[in-house]
Amino acid sequence: MSTVPNAGDGRVQILADGARMPRLALGVWQVPNGPECVRAVRWALEAGYRHIDTAQAYGNEESVGQGLKDSGVPRGEVFLTTKFYPGHRDPAAEAERSLGRLGVDYVDLYLVHWPQGGATWAWPGMERARELGYARSIGVSNFGVRELEQVTAEAAVAPVADQVQFSPFEYRRALLDAAKRRRIAVEAYSPLGTGRHLRDTTVQRVASRVGRTPAQVLLRWCLQHGLVVLAKSTHRERIQENAQIFDFTLSDEDMAALDALDQTDGTAQARENKWW
Numbered sequence: 001m002s003t004v005p006n007a008g009d010g011r012v013q014i015l016a017d018g019a020r021m022p023r024l025a026l027g028v029w030q031v032p033n034g035p036e037c038v039r040a041v042r043w044a045l046e047a048g049y050r051h052i053d054t055a056q057a058y059g060n061e062e063s064v065g066q067g068l069k070d071s072g073v074p075r076g077e078v079f080l081t082t083k084f085y086p087g088h089r090d091p092a093a094e095a096e097r098s099l100g101r102l103g104v105d106y107v108d109l110y111l112v113h114w115p116q117g118g119a120t121w122a123w124p125g126m127e128r129a130r131e132l133g134y135a136r137s138i139g140v141s142n143f144g145v146r147e148l149e150q151v152t153a154e155a156a157v158a159p160v161a162d163q164v165q166f167s168p169f170e171y172r173r174a175l176l177d178a179a180k181r182r183r184i185a186v187e188a189y190s191p192l193g194t195g196r197h198l199r200d201t202t203v204q205r206v207a208s209r210v211g212r213t214p215a216q217v218l219l220r221w222c223l224q225h226g227l228v229v230l231a232k233s234t235h236r237e238r239i240q241e242n243a244q245i246f247d248f249t250l251s252d253e254d255m256a257a258l259d260a261l262d263q264t265d266g267t268a269q270a271r272e273n274k275w276w
């Protein structure tokens with residue numbers, strides 16, 4: 001049984017620190033700083049998204065902030081995530097710079113983007129960012145079970161989320177199970193395999209059976225496994241399509257067919273190929 005509240009098909013995940021994280025986010029990885037990013041954020045907020053995920057490494061925090069302003073949606077209604085670039089040394093100082101670029105006075109969630117130089121060195125600085133009020137919640141990204149254990153063992157405030165590459169083809173079951181036991185929310189990035197998984201015949205067969213698109217099926221699979229899911233698109237109609245995932249259910253049989261696509265052997269690791 002899952003220990004993560006709202007691990008069914010609810011729209012909000014309650015984090016271990018009590019924060020409410022909307023389970024669908026717009027991701028803006030690889031979207032250049034500029035009008036395309038500003039528009040995508042505004043369209044997503046107009047389509048009902050209430051969670052936007054960026055990172056210092058993406059270089060587009062200014063545009064995310066601009067899109068948020070342009071949308072007219074009050075800051076307090078939007079869950080905003082950014083990530084510490086671990087090539088820098090001071091997470092708290094970098095968080096303050098992010099706030100300046102985003103044009104906000106806090107982020108909802110601040111993640112260590114990847115465990116470069118080890119899992120633990122950045123964490124005291126992340127805790128400081130939280131104490132200073134720059135971030136309401138703190139977590140990690142691209143951390144496998146071993147790294148989660150290392151950081152949790154030394155933390156005064158434990159990470160509440162781990163954002164990892166996750167899809168039926170990267171069904172990191174051991175990582176998901178361990179995170180759930182520790183009440184760490186798992187956020188799925190690249191749930192469409194950066195577009196590749198949309199062409200898979202099993203995904204397409206399930207999609208035609210349920211009368212939905214392959215993208216909706218892949219995103220819905222994440223929700224039904226208790227994940228928070230990041231959908232990335234810069235096209236308005238796709239941004240809207242990707243939000244229509246709370247009004248249908250995949251059967252146990254369809255979930256099992258998708259689960260069987262896993263190519264990681266249910267790994268506890270966050271990445272097969274590390275770039276750091």
Ligand code: A2P
Nearest residue numbers: 190191192193194195215232233234235238241
């Ligand atoms: P685009 O941004 O041009 O719309 P992932 O989330 O796995 O990283 O995948 C993102 C990729 O999938 C992007 O190239 C995005 O293209 C594309 N994409 C996102 N949503 C859809 C959709 N509903 N239908 C088709 N392609 C999509």
